[in-house]
Amino acid sequence: xDDYKFLFKVVLVGNAGVGKTCLVRRFTQGLxxxxxxxxxxVDFMIKTVEVGNEKVKLQIWDTAGQERFRSITQSYxxxxxxxxxVYDISSQPTFDCLPDWLREIEEYASSKVLRILVGNKIDxxxxxxxxxxxxxxxxxxxxxxxxxxxxxxxxxxxLFMQIAEDLMKQARTRDLPRYDSNNQTIDGRTSTIxxxxxxxxxx
Amino acid sequence: MxxxxxxxxxxxxxxxxxxxxxxxxxxxxxxxxxxxxxxNEYYGGQWASFNLEAIMKLKNSQKERIANKxxxxxxxxxxxxxxxxxIDYKFHxxxxxxKVCSEEKDKEVVDNxxxxxxxxxNEETWDEELLIKTSRKFNIDLCPKLQYARGNFVELxxxxxxxxYSEYRSVTRILTWLNNHLEPLPCSRSDVFANxxxxxxxxxxxxxxxxxxxxxxxxxxxxxxxTFKEFLTDKKLTSNLVHYVLYGISTSSDHTQCKExxxxxKRFLNSLGRFGKTPFLxxxxxxxxxxxxxxxxxxxxxxIFALGQPIEGxxxxxxxxxSLTVRSQTIKAEHLVMGIENLPKQFIKSKKxxxxxxxxxxxxxxxxxxxxxxxxxxxxxxxxxKSFTTIIELGYLTGTCPNNVYLVHLIAKQDTSPQEDFKHxxxxxxxxxxxxxxxxxHDKPHILWxxxxxxxxxxxxxxxxDLPKNIFVCPGPDLDLDYDFSVTKAKKIFNAMYPDxxxxxxxxDPEEIIIGDDEITEEAKEITEEAKEITEEAKEITEEAKEITEEAKEITxEMTEEAKEITEEAEETTENEINDVKNEKQETISEERQHTxx
Numbered sequence: 001x002d003d004y005k006f007l008f009k010v011v012l013v014g015n016a017g018v019g020k021t022c023l024v025r026r027f028t029q030g031l032x033x034x035x036x037x038x039x040x041x042v043d044f045m046i047k048t049v050e051v052g053n054e055k056v057k058l059q060i061w062d063t064a065g066q067e068r069f070r071s072i073t074q075s076y077x078x079x080x081x082x083x084x085x086v087y088d089i090s091s092q093p094t095f096d097c098l099p100d101w102l103r104e105i106e107e108y109a110s111s112k113v114l115r116i117l118v119g120n121k122i123d124x125x126x127x128x129x130x131x132x133x134x135x136x137x138x139x140x141x142x143x144x145x146x147x148x149x150x151x152x153x154x155x156x157x158x159l160f161m162q163i164a165e166d167l168m169k170q171a172r173t174r175d176l177p178r179y180d181s182n183n184q185t186i187d188g189r190t191s192t193i194x195x196x197x198x199x200x201x202x203x
Numbered sequence: 204m205x206x207x208x209x210x211x212x213x214x215x216x217x218x219x220x221x222x223x224x225x226x227x228x229x230x231x232x233x234x235x236x237x238x239x240x241x242x243n244e245y246y247g248g249q250w251a252s253f254n255l256e257a258i259m260k261l262k263n264s265q266k267e268r269i270a271n272k273x274x275x276x277x278x279x280x281x282x283x284x285x286x287x288x289x290i291d292y293k294f295h296x297x298x299x300x301x302k303v304c305s306e307e308k309d310k311e312v313v314d315n316x317x318x319x320x321x322x323x324x325n326e327e328t329w330d331e332e333l334l335i336k337t338s339r340k341f342n343i344d345l346c347p348k349l350q351y352a353r354g355n356f357v358e359l360x361x362x363x364x365x366x367x368y369s370e371y372r373s374v375t376r377i378l379t380w381l382n383n384h385l386e387p388l389p390c391s392r393s394d395v396f397a398n399x400x401x402x403x404x405x406x407x408x409x410x411x412x413x414x415x416x417x418x419x420x421x422x423x424x425x426x427x428x429x430t431f432k433e434f435l436t437d438k439k440l441t442s443n444l445v446h447y448v449l450y451g452i453s454t455s456s457d458h459t460q461c462k463e464x465x466x467x468x469k470r471f472l473n474s475l476g477r478f479g480k481t482p483f484l485x486x487x488x489x490x491x492x493x494x495x496x497x498x499x500x501x502x503x504x505x506x507i508f509a510l511g512q513p514i515e516g517x518x519x520x521x522x523x524x525x526s527l528t529v530r531s532q533t534i535k536a537e538h539l540v541m542g543i544e545n546l547p548k549q550f551i552k553s554k555k556x557x558x559x560x561x562x563x564x565x566x567x568x569x570x571x572x573x574x575x576x577x578x579x580x581x582x583x584x585x586x587x588x589k590s591f592t593t594i595i596e597l598g599y600l601t602g603t604c605p606n607n608v609y610l611v612h613l614i615a616k617q618d619t620s621p622q623e624d625f626k627h628x629x630x631x632x633x634x635x636x637x638x639x640x641x642x643x644x645h646d647k648p649h650i651l652w653x654x655x656x657x658x659x660x661x662x663x664x665x666x667x668x669d670l671p672k673n674i675f676v677c678p679g680p681d682l683d684l685d686y687d688f689s690v691t692k693a694k695k696i697f698n699a700m701y702p703d704x705x706x707x708x709x710x711x712d713p714e715e716i717i718i719g720d721d722e723i724t725e726e727a728k729e730i731t732e733e734a735k736e737i738t739e740e741a742k743e744i745t746e747e748a749k750e751i752t753e754e755a756k757e758i759t760x761e762m763t764e765e766a767k768e769i770t771e772e773a774e775e776t777t778e779n780e781i782n783d784v785k786n787e788k789q790e791t792i793s794e795e796r797q798h799t800x801x
Binding site: 040041044070071073106 | 254367510710
């Protein structure tokens with residue numbers, strides 16, 4: 001099972017209801033709608049993809065609903081390799097909140113984290129934010145930009161594959177956020193000095 | 204923020220301190236509906252970590268508010284007793300250096316401080332402006348904690364699977380102040396032998412003592428009412444050894460009772476050799492991560508979280524908590540849990556309070572320079588009526604400060620004031636910049652910034668008897684080095700609320716969860732059930748087959764033996780027969796011969 005070469009932590013943020021969970025579920029399980037009740041107890045989802053003959057394991061973290069009252073724990077951002085900021089193209093308020101999210105990201109995430117802006121729900125007829133507005137915003141803040149539909153499965157695969165590829169490239173040039181491999185993850189199964197944090201596999 | 208809260212919960216938790224957060228996770232984990240709110244915009248209350256600017260914005264808050272007097276059954280949260288007090292901070296560096304230096308520094312900040320900057324270079328360049336600029340790289344604990352590698356807290360992190368939300372670094376060395384200088388505390392067998400300050404005789408004595416502590420019962424029979432110090436002195440240990448064991452290994456003071464001292468020493472020794480060289484772990488990015496880890500688990504299991512909430516108060520009915528009002532919404536719950544700083548004053552019985560003295564320093568180098576960055580714990584023994592002081596020195600690798608500075612925490616039971624309580628230590632270990640710098644004390648670290656405050660130790664506070672039975676109060680930070688007391692306290696409250704439910708059972712790993720429609724899950728369940736049955740059957744068959752094989756084996760064995768016997772017999776018979784034949788033949792021959800002769 002564990003025959004992957006890279007493990008990357010990808011986290012999603014953005015207002016409640018923009019489709020974060022739907023994106024994750026669509027990608028990891030091909031499901032839509034995800035069935036809200038089933039999210040209880042789910043911390044992150046895992047999917048192994050192949051990039052140029054190498055197995056890459058993506059660990060995708062969802063907000064656990066803590067974004068509703070702007071109460072995301074700082075530790076959620078720690079040691080993330082990529083960060084997907086999502087808004088709903090049919091909802092201006094979700095776009096207007098982006099600067100707030102960026103502030104939070106600046107504060108808690110590594111400055112080298114790969115950032116992607118995603119305008120979700122392009123299947124909807126009532127678009128409020130034109131594509132070029134999203135694109136400009138992303139450019140201004142040094143982020144990738146992609147529009148998706150979790151419902152129609154548009155660009156979802158592309159989004160995560162792009163992330164996997166970019167992170168691989170960064171890993172090769174050693175330009176990833178540096179998380180010290182000497183940090184210890186407490187693991188009940190071993191009782192010796194344990195250096196196998198997810199980051200240490202990257203080196 | 205235009206979301207509404209549901210109208211009813213099983214438990215409402217006010218405040219996100221460590222104990223409240225553990226309870227939040229425990230209740231959510233067993234399926235209780237949890238609303239967890241905090242008036243602060245951040246997690247952790249007095250257990251939180253702050254960046255440099257944020258910690259300077261903390262106020263000596265006096266937040267007692269009087270609720271609508273006309274209704275004695277509606278109370279407001281908060282009191283003026285258990286808040287942070289005597290905050291006093293200052294920069295010990297110039298506000299701003301010359302332009303060239305700070306520009307260079309800017310570039311470095313943009314580069315994320317990853318490059319190594321030579322030591323001499325940086326000594327010249329730290330100024331107030333630069334410290335402020337790197338403010339976000341600081342995670343400064345109000346109440347820094349360490350964890351015993353085999354303590355209750357670490358075991359809970361592992362057994363509940365909460366360990367996955369945080370990373371840790373081992374404390375790499377423990378120092379103590381002895382004979383007027385800092386020296387390493389020999390805490391393990393190899394340390395004892397590697398230590399050049401301990402004589403061979405002392406080494407033997409110390410090893411003997413460390414081993415004998417395991418037979419505690421036998422050793423301590425006559426020390427029921429005596430101190431640990433007396434016990435050690437009676438063991439005829441040298442004064443250095445008494446120092447190591449008393450102030451180091453057992454983290455005790457002169458007055459610690461013998462039994463407690465031995466227990467503490469044992470906990471220290473038991474935690475050796477699990478992670479790293481010392482028994483202690485520190486959580487990356489500061490102790491403030493700990494309550495957040497529990498809150499994350501609570502949220503994953505459905506807990507609803509809201510920070511920065513203007514809570515109006517709560518209503519009682521029939522001497523029981525009934526509902527809470529926040530943002531004009533009234534929310535009912537069976538239980539109310541709150542941090543003691545949120546408790547209305549009328550429920551607090553004791554008038555006298557203990558305080559914890561705190562001092563936080565940013566320095567330009569370690570107290571004891573070393574090639575590699577160290578995470579240092581210092582046990583500073585009581586001295587001239589000053590309390591025992593714990594010092595923790597953190598470097599860049601802990602994620603609590605920028606590169607090339609150190610963050611130093613001093614913690615002690617308050618005697619007079621934070622400044623007074625630590626003055627003797629600061630004078631010995633650090634340079635207070637400006638005037639002292641001229642005296643050529645270049646080997647000691649310079650203080651760049653200092654922060655003093657007092658924190659209430661609310662762990663022995665008595666509450667009044669008329670506190671409603673469905674309200675539970677969590678004490679704030681304590682003087683202990685670790686969180687074990689918090690775990691005990693949280694467990695106690697949990698058991699009072701839910702006596703029949705398990706406290707933080709292991710959360711499943713994402714790989715173990717089957718997600719999908721209930722139907723699929725149901726189907727999967729059935730299949731699993733079937734598979735189980737088949738497995739069971741297969742097992743039985745295997746068992747039977749085994750028996751048969753066994754039997755067959757035995758039969759074969761018996762038959763083989765029989766066959767052997769038969770063969771042997773046959774052989775014998777054959778031989779006899781042959782002999783007989785031979786004899787007969789011979790007889791015949793001889794007869795013939797006789798005939799011939801005749």
